[in-house]
Amino acid sequence: MALASRTRFFRTCLGSRIWTCQRGMTSSPIPSMPACDFQPETYKGMEMDKVKQVRSDNLNPALFTYYKKPLLVHQGHMQWLYDVDGTRYLDLFGGIVTVSVGHCHPTVRKRAEDQLGKLWHTTNIYLHSTIHEYAEKLTSTLPGNLKVCYFTNSGSEANDMAVLMARMYTGNYDIISLRNCYHGASPYLMGLTALNTWRYNVPSGFGMHQTMNPDPYRGPWGGANCRDSPCQVQRSCDCAEGQCEAGDRYVDQLEDVLRFSMPKGKVGAFFAESIQGVGGTVQFPKNFLKQAFERVRAHGGLCISDEVQTGFGRTGTHFWGFEGHDVVPDIVTMAKGMGNGFPLAAVVTTPEIASSMGRALHFNTYGGNPLSCAVGSSVLDVIEEEGIQNNAHVVGSFFLQELGKLRDEFEIVGDVRGKGLMIGVEMVQDKTTKTPLPVEDVNGIWEDMKDMGVLIGKGGVYSTVLRIKPPMCLTMEDAKFAVAVFRRALENHSAK
CATH class of the missing domain: 3.40.640.10 (Type I PLP-dependent aspartate aminotransferase-like (Major domain))
Known part of the structure; x- marks a missing residue:
């Protein structure tokens, strides 16, 4: 079963119970995505294969695409994005730090x-x-x-x-x-x-x-x-x-x-x-x-x-x-x-x-x-x-503190920094030398988080900094979910 399908299966069937990863190691609870009553419309646009063809033939060849299996995004609602299949994702990159108050804010x-x-x-x-x-x-x-x-x-x-x-x-x-x-x-x-x-x-x-x-x-x-x-x-x-x-x-x-x-x-x-x-x-x-x-x-x-x-x-x-x-x-x-x-x-x-x-x-x-x-x-x-600035301060400070705990726990999390909802997490091979974590490893964690429903960016001179700059309507529950997903992705990486 593909990771994305397995993740959805466990979310549906097991909620937040403990499960055992492939190597038999006990891992943290499966993150439960916060509820949202918004229902996206049925997608009626181009099929994925046609989209890829047009992107290859008719768009700027310098455009790069996130993820091995690219997202074909269909609709947005506040801090959420939906793909053409109706799968929901927590958007922690905000269209590259651009969506400030929420996708399609009413x-x-x-x-x-x-x-x-x-x-x-x-x-x-x-x-x-x-x-x-x-x-x-x-x-x-x-x-x-x-x-x-x-x-x-x-x-x-x-x-x-x-x-x-x-x-x-x-x-x-x-x-x-x-x-x-x-x-x-x-x-x-x-x-x-x-x-x-x-x-x-x-x-x-x-x-x-x-x-x-x-x-x-x-x-x-x-x-x-x-x-x-x-x-x-x-x-x-x-x-x-x-x-x-x-x-x-x-x-x-x-x-x-x-x-x-x-x-x-x-x-x-x-x-x-x-x-x-x-x-x-x-x-x-x-x-x-x-x-x-x-x-x-x-x-x-x-x-x-x-x-x-x-x-x-x-x-x-x-x-x-x-x-x-x-x-x-x-x-x-x-x-x-x-x-x-x-x-x-x-x-x-x-x-x-x-x-x-x-x-x-x-x-x-x-x-x-x-x-x-x-x-x-x-x-x-x-x-x-709507008190958006204060929300960025309160939720962002909590988010940073929780990410700081992961930095203290995992050797490959070298630095957590930022203020409000302008957050970066730098990945390293070890904390002493600060040698950048190989990009393929960073990408594996990044892809894993996407498969569990969280979208983040990347940056830095080595492309090893995870960039977290979500719509500023992000809630505490969203932040807790994102931290839990990041923890699971780090554990999955450690288990390889």
């Missing part, structure tokens, strides 16, 4: 349907109320003088725009980012991104520089008191309470880049995610970002926060990830959860910086159209009315 869906009946699109050369209402509502969530919006359709577009804006305003060409970062894969941003899996062998990134990634787990400095997370690095730390020597040392590395790689010490901008997403949920030492912003500004540069993954309450304690670092950026870029899966992104900056873009015409045909702004406005309403 409030957001109704607002979109209402707007569809009035006005889908018109050029912003004309006035329409939705863009103005949304701009006012969105900027009210940001601190300081971050009051001017440039609406785009994707995070890459937003980051492209932020680079141009910084260069125009400062008159300085050079931009600094962090190693292990991801800010987009467009030709303009390929040099800003510092993950080799996203780099083509073509000239790119003129004027882009990277400094050492301030990673308390894999970097040379950092320890048990350095991260703003319920889960800390499992190595000693000499830092006093409220201080972080590791952050100081990584800032010194940034200072070296400013001193040696910039023309006469001048820099256009410094780009940073609040928590690195594609790079594997890497968190920086406390106070690193604050000191980095101070150094960059002292050299004439702007500070740009990429909130594409960490914005809109995902980190739990704050609406924007940068607020957890006690900084106020000069430019903020955002996307993904902003539209709950609808193509919507933005650059938000100060009036002074925005004015530099008046030297030529700038226009985005679809950015800020009536439909996208209606959706974005509704997402903000749901986050506030």
Whole structure:
């Protein structure tokens, strides 16, 4: 019997009783999927073989597909996805950190349907109320003088725009980012991104520089008191309470880049995610970002926060990830959860910086159209009315603590990190050397979890970090189920 079929059989027949695995070892209780009364519609689309043929013949050949037996997804409801056979999966990846308040959230869906009946699109050369209402509502969530919006359709577009804006305003060409970062894969941003899996062998990134990634787990400095997370690095730390020597040392590395790689010490901008997403949920030492912003500004540069993954309450304690670092950026870029899966992104900056873009015409045909702004406005309403940010904090903290217990129990779970519902689990061969677990082993655990009904992502430079960034409507019961599934997958791996 196939694993997926066996799992469904045991769920149906045995509930959560103990069972014996293939080698005769007693394993943990079979996870019971939380109840859901939603019933998906009957699928009436293409057969799987036809889908695979079209994907092979007519779609971008660089597209990669998750899982040996790919999912043909049919319908979504809040934190759940359904395939064409009606099988339900707990979505812990949220369309790559994009579904913020839930698949097909009824409030957001109704607002979109209402707007569809009035006005889908018109050029912003004309006035329409939705863009103005949304701009006012969105900027009210940001601190300081971050009051001017440039609406785009994707995070890459937003980051492209932020680079141009910084260069125009400062008159300085050079931009600094962090190693292990991801800010987009467009030709303009390929040099800003510092993950080799996203780099083509073509000239790119003129004027882009990277400094050492301030990673308390894999970097040379950092320890048990350095991260703003319920889960800390499992190595000693000499830092006093409220201080972080590791952050100081990584800032010194940034200072070296400013001193040696910039023309006469001048820099256009410094780009940073609040928590690195594609790079594997890497968190920086406390106070690193604050000191980095101070150094960059002292050299004439702007500070740009990429909130594409960490914005809109995902980190739990704050609406924007940068607020957890006690900084106020000069430019903020955002996307993904902003539209709950609808193509919507933005650059938000100060009036002074925005004015530099008046030297030529700038226009985005679809950015800020009536439909996208209606959706974005509704997402903000749901986050506030349903306490989504607090839910991310409460459920996410519990989730991290429970995953931390698995790290303490299993040798191959090297690190658990994150904040709110921005979580990463790094897999290793052993905790001492931190040698990455072979990708085929990581994939086996990942596939096993899918077969038991849980979908997660992967990331990091070695593709060995399990990425957990679900819709923020996730419940405690969902988190318990996911942890139980992960435990079972780890036990299955150990039994091989």
